[in-house]
Amino acid sequence: MDFDLAPPTGVGPLRIGMTRHAANTALDALRDLSAISESDRPGQHVFRPSGLMISIHCMRDMLEAIELGRPSSQTDRVLFQSVDVFALPAREVVRRIGEFTSIEEDPDDDASFIAPDLLLSFWRPFAADDEPEEEQGYFFNSVLLARPGYYGTPAQAAERLQQSS
Numbered sequence: 001m002d003f004d005l006a007p008p009t010g011v012g013p014l015r016i017g018m019t020r021h022a023a024n025t026a027l028d029a030l031r032d033l034s035a036i037s038e039s040d041r042p043g044q045h046v047f048r049p050s051g052l053m054i055s056i057h058c059m060r061d062m063l064e065a066i067e068l069g070r071p072s073s074q075t076d077r078v079l080f081q082s083v084d085v086f087a088l089p090a091r092e093v094v095r096r097i098g099e100f101t102s103i104e105e106d107p108d109d110d111a112s113f114i115a116p117d118l119l120l121s122f123w124r125p126f127a128a129d130d131e132p133e134e135e136q137g138y139f140f141n142s143v144l145l146a147r148p149g150y151y152g153t154p155a156q157a158a159e160r161l162q163q164s165s
Helices: 020-029 090-097 154-164
Strands: 002-006 045-047 053-059 062-069 077-080 104-106 109-115 120-123 142-146
Touching (some): 020 053, 090 109
Parallel strands (some): 002 077
Antiparallel strands (some): 045 053, 053 062, 104 109, 109 120
């Protein structure tokens, strides 16, 4: 199954801003009923048979962020503008996403990147850009899609929204 990242709207049936109840229902719909994982936590995250983890983050009864963790097989893919964010090397993902929008190293973690205009962040535990055998650092391990303001103060969010208008 393909999961298309559509910032700032959401992923699949998960929509930023939906109620916690609606988000729980949408998350539950993403489970594969033929292979339910013992690691699933209703209202928090599900693991699909591919190993893809889908997690929701709610605050004040509202879905604020959706995180997807790298699958162990290609039966599930996470895409942004046709870029497979988990199958390609991290540096290639950054290069290709940079063709659409600004993307920068996280100032607190040089192995992670943020596309602030898209409200997307890409994480890996460490950088191993020249070591394909070192999957944990060569590929991204997770991507987070969030609501406006998630990555900064309310004033910063308001300024970004004003600049994009």
